[in-house]
Amino acid sequence: ISQTDFLFKFLVIGSAGTGKSCLLHQFIETKFKQDSNHTIGVEFGSRVVNVGGKTVKLQIWDTAGQERFRSVTRSYYRGAAGALLVYDITSRETYNALTNWLTDARTLASPNIVIILCGNKKDLDADREVTFLEASRFAQENELMFLETSALTGENVEEAFLKTARTILNKMESGKQYTGDGVVRVMRCVAFTPNITFCIVAKKFNFGFI
């Protein structure tokens, strides 16, 4: 029997080939996913983490970046509490697409969604097309947190997920107009296997009214 305090819905979004599936894999399995294929529709992973003394289960939806899956992936945005918005530091094209992804996240998930911008493939610094400074300015202007990550080496991957979870918890605790979208407070959880957890009583709180 395991005890989980909260369940957060997370999204990983961004253009195709930026490394979303590899980031998720690195976070869940702590290793690099070799021969990663394009995601078809949506994939799913979850991990329990400890954030400021609270046990939080992150339920993470890894969406396909290819345009042809856009209508499918959009239907998964609803009610997400947090998102990793990913571009590839060696591809300006993926950086230029960020505004579109951001608009989708804020309109389809929630205006309060906590988003971290991840400049992935940090290990390929020699092929860099987007500077750290430029991206950090973009992040500041759009109220995003920002990290450069590498799904290959694992650098900053765990930090990206944990920073987002920590910010959501802080917002909940400070009660700053946070509506609690995508957050479920788990009253009692029974785990049958490490991967299958049934929440017996789960209550969705609207933290905006506390």
Ligand SMILES: Nc1nc2c(ncn2[C@@H]2O[C@H](COP(=O)(O)OP(=O)(O)OP(=O)(O)O)[C@@H](O)[C@H]2O)c(=O)[nH]1
């Ligand atoms: N060098 C390097 N390569 C990476 C990194 N992350 C991913 N890759 C490579 O980039 C390619 C795309 O990775 P994926 O994780 O499949 O990309 P994705 O964003 O999930 O792509 P879609 O599912 O099509 O949206 C693969 O060949 C990975 O091996 C990284 O941090 N560094």
